Amino acid sequence: MLQITADYLAAGANRHPSAADWDESGLLAFGTDRNLALWRPQKSDSNGISEILKGHEDIVNTVKFLPGSNGVLLSGSVDKNLIIWRKHESTGHYQHIQILHHQEKTNHQSSINCIAVAAGSTIFASGSADSTVKIWSLNEQHEANLQQTITITPRFFPLALALSPLAGATGSYVLAVAGTKDIIQIYVLDAQQGTDFKLQATLAGHEGWIRSLEFARETDTPDSDLLLSSASQDKYLRLWRIHQGKELPAAAASADPSLGAFIPGKALSNKAHRFKAQGLDFSATFEALLLGHEDWIYNTKWRFGNNKLQLLSASADNSLAIWESDAATGVWVTTTRLGEISAEKGSTTATGSTGGFWSGLWSPSGKTVTCLGRTGSWRLWNFDSQKDRWIQGVGISGHTQSVMGIAWSKDGDYLLSTSSDQTTRLHAKWKRDGQGSWHEMARPQIHGYDLNCIDSLGSSQFVSGADEKLLRVFSEPKAVANLLSKLCGIGGSHIEDMPDAANMPVLGLSNKAIEAVADGEEVEVVNGNSKHRDAVDPASIVHKSTLDLDQPPPEEHLSRHTLWPEIEKLYGHGYEISCLAASHDGSLIATACKASSIDHAVIRLFETKGWLEIRPPLTAHSLTVTRLRFSADDKYLLSVGRDRQWAVFERDAIEKSTYKLTESNPKGHTRMILDAAWAPTSARVFATAGRDKKVNIWAKDESSTGFTCRSTISETSPVTAIDFLNTMLGDVAYLAAGSETGFFAIHSLDTKTGFSAKMASFPITLIMLLLTYLSTYPNPSKAITQLAWKPVGAQNEKGKPDMQLAIASEDSSLRVYSYKSGSSVS
Structure with a gap:
């Protein structure tokens, strides 16, 4: 029996300001394609992603931990579904306990963009591109029931939500909603009036879409005012105050409208929006305008610690800013700026490739901050109290597409x-x-x-x-x-x-x-007027x-x-490159391109000494060649294609760079063949995998003139990738097979009986299907595009080596799993 461990999980984060959250336990969850990834940034071992959860059917837009729930996790996706996740008590792995599916007509009917939660609350809110906000209540098992649907008027798509209890009004809540308009709507649930939120105020001032909202208490006292931060594509942050009492807060009562005169075309409104809850008077007023970012602001996060309130903001100008209120003047100023300076960033949201920071998060202790960039990578800074500065640490990265x-x-x-x-x-x-x-x-x-x-x-x-x-x-x-x-x-x-x-x-x-x-060393650099060629x-x-x-x-x-x-560049193909293979001795490269006719479905060979094409190209296929594989000694070149056939080319004994077609089978599978691999046996054996859900084993022994199908492995879905371990372990060859659904398996092929002509079938033992509780979600959520065993050295052949399998998938994940033999290999 093989034992599986995950050595490496890499996946880039989705570019959405709400697609990540950091729990009070130190666990950070983020959306990656249609999956969720779990990471502990402050762990000293720097092992990166610990788990990848699958359950959604499309891109994950928003992720939120439920405060005080021991890690209950909420996620929303382009698939219109909300999923509630909880850690399993016995295994310690996350699993989904409820899917709020869009097929229920009372649930969201479009992409879910944002979720809002409140500390100590059993309700949460979700916002969708169907222009609705839904309020949900949670029971003791953390299962959700719909309480209210708010249809946004005037119509816009909510991109940001914030939810908080109202100070002094037990059981009452305030909900802020913003998105593809320049306004913020304030809804209030009055516990004395029922369980529905009602629109009480509309806050104006921003001049672009609003991407983030976040509530925080100004101090740690129960009757403290609420501060609401709003981040907008107009490059400004605004702070708003929710105050309890008939009198206005001092800042609003004494606000000078001329304070906005230094911003061309802007005037800061000090209009007070009044409302009631449980017989108490409340007001919502503009508090401050925060200037400093040079591009869209995607995200804000509050943190209260050391008796002061701090605000973290992430912007498309490639910077994170930490804001604090000056103790003497009350003016909000930037105390720390992290990221890249303007001279180096070389990009903006409109024209650049870097694309800025999409999300910034505080650690529970406030000693670490992370941010997500356009490339799907997380950067991390730790605060060094002795040096009194932020030191960049080890982040994680991954692909953002297939x-x-x-x-x-x-x-x-x-x-x-x-x-x-x-x-x-x-x-x-x-x-x-x-x-x-x-x-x-x-x-x-x-x-x-x-x-x-x-x-x-x-x-x-x-x-x-x-x-x-x-x-x-x-x-x-x-x-x-x-x-x-x-x-x-x-x-x-x-x-x-x-x-x-x-x-x-x-x-x-x-x-x-x-x-x-x-x-x-000084170097003469190019400037606008330089005429120096050097x-x-x-x-x-x-x-x-x-x-x-x-x-x-x-x-x-x-x-x-x-x-x-x-x-070097290698030319010759007329369409997009579909596959390539390098010979094991490094002297040759075989390539093919996408093709719909026999003229383009050729295999071109290039020698690596002078980087010249070896003509004429090899012909056998009529449609796109999907995989090319050299045998271990480079004597044979195997090709498979969408035309359902495989072909074997043999190396010339004298002209080592020349291959000639020695055999082909136009009916190798009943549907297109997607992958192939040579077995590490002394006899010539290879496997082919097809959309017909089969892996065929082909063998050639001394008495036969060609390759014949010795056995077939049937899978439950189209097989998209296969690979053999590069060495025999005893009499066993290991074959990994991956499918269109993301499922993969390891097969052992027993060669003890040899390859005699009398052999009726090729013995196959399925030693492991990776439906195992050792790792709750070992399989990718989309098609596996390629499998690759790590080369095993010859000195390990007779022992029990650790075998490592790399798995590439369309769900943007790259995985490396280790397999150890629990018993003798046979």
């Missing part, structure tokens, strides 16, 4: 992944002080086209294919080689011969090699100290300083 291709380096030291999010990422294990944790260590390629496939060309080169009809070859720079050596113990070859780093020129797609400069772009200047890190690189370093220089 992971289309993965490849281990030839010796298995690191894992490469490439995605429809137009990035290629390098993942490796950070080893220190007896601990180890997986991280993204480099981002070799940032592209302008969706990336479809990748393969390693050795320890320091790889080739990738994209929708741009050509392939690009990359070579490792010195900065990344030194980083992998220092943090991961991976020894680079020919480090001294490598360029220092690489950068991508403006308006270009090709990474160029650059040399780092010493910290004190002057350089300041964006390409990298100092040597910048490349020397003691921990995995943060997001800004990954995207700027870990690119790999491009050394």
Whole structure:
């Protein structure tokens, strides 16, 4: 029996201001594609995501923990459903206990954008693109029942909600609603008047959509005023005060309308909005305008600690700001700014690629803040009380679109992944002080086209294919080689011969090699009037100290300083690259492109010494070739395609770069074939996987002239990916198979009886289906795009080695699972 453990879970967060929340227990939950990811940012082991939960059918927009509920979690999605999650007492894993499905006509009928909760309350609110806000009550089992539906008038889509008890009015609540208009609606539930919220005030002042609302008590006294923060796309933060009493708060009573004169075209209103609850008088007034951000503001979070109230804001200007009220003047000022300075950000919401920060969160202790960027990565800062400053820590990252291709380096030291999010990422294990944790260590390629496939060309080169009809070859720079050596113990070859780093020129797609400069060295840079041909772009200047890190690189370093220089382009295909494979000796690259006719369904071979195409191309298929695989000794090249056939090409004994068609089967499966893999057996054996829900095992023995189907494994859904472990363990070959539904299994193939011509069938033992309680959600929620076993060294063949399987999926997740044999391998 195999034992499974999750070594590495990587998934980029969804770009939505409400898509993450941090619980008082230290657990942070965020939406990633249609899943939820759980992470403890303050854990010392830096192990990243601990669990990925599946249950939604579309993008998760909003996530909220219910305060004081021991971790009850609420989530809303584009699939129109609300899900309530709770930790299982015996397993410690989260599971959903209720789905509020859109098929119930009383539930939301459009995308759910926001959820609001209140401390110590059994009600919560949800806002949807159907222009309604629904109020739900929770019973003791944390199951929800609909209490009220608020239809927003005038009609707009709610993007932000805030809910809080009213001070002095037990059982009464105030609800703030805002979104795709420049107003904030205030609804009040008066416990004496019933259980419904009623509109009591409309707060005006913003001049753009409002993306975030958050209530906080001004002090920790029970009768404290409420402060409401609102963040808008007009680049301003506004604070509003909910005050109990007939008299207005001092700030509103003495407000000077001329205070807004310094903002062109703006005047600050001090209008008081009065309402009653349980016979008490309340007022809602404008409190303060906070200026300092240069772009849209997506998110605000309050924190009360050390007898002071602090506000955290996240903006598209790539900065986090911490605001406090000055004790002497009462003016709100920025005390700390984290992120990237304007000179380096090089982007705005309209034109840039960085895209700013979408969400900022406080840790329960207030000693850590995190923020989410456009690239799906989390950055983290810890407050150092001795140095009295914020120190950047180790965040997490992941792809934000389908992971289309993965490849281990030839010796298995690191894992490469490439995605429809137009990035290629390098993942490796950070080893220190007896601990180890997986991280993204480099981002070799940032592209302008969706990336479809990748393969390693050795320890320091790889080739990738994209929708741009050509392939690009990359070579490792010195900065990344030194980083992998220092943090991961991976020894680079020919480090001294490598360029220092690489950068991508403006308006270009090709990474160029650059040399780092010493910290004190002066470099003549290009300016608006420079006519010097040797002057350089300041964006390409990298100092040597910048490349020397003691921990995995943060997001800004990954995207700027870990690119790999491009050394070659390979042309020839007329359509988008569909698949590629590099020979095990690194001398050849086989590629294919998307095709609807026999003219384009060819396989092109390139030799890696001079990077020239070997003509003529190989022909066998009539539709898109979906997978190419070289045998372990590179003697054979296997191809499978959408035309339902497989083909085997044999290497010429003299001309090692030439392959010729030796056999094909036009009816290998009854539907298109999606993947193939060679078995690590002494005899020639390979497997093919198809949309007909079958994995066929094909074998060729000494007495036969061709490959025949020796056995078939039937699965419950179309099989989209397969891979063999690269070595035999005793007489057993291990085959991993992944499906269109995200389910995957490990099969063992017993070869003890050999491959004699009299053999009726090929013995197969299904040793493990990954429906196991060892990990509640081991399977991706969408189709598995590729499986890749980590290469196992020959010295481990007779023992019980740890086997690692990398899994790429359309749900944007990348997973590495370890398997250990619990009993003798046979």
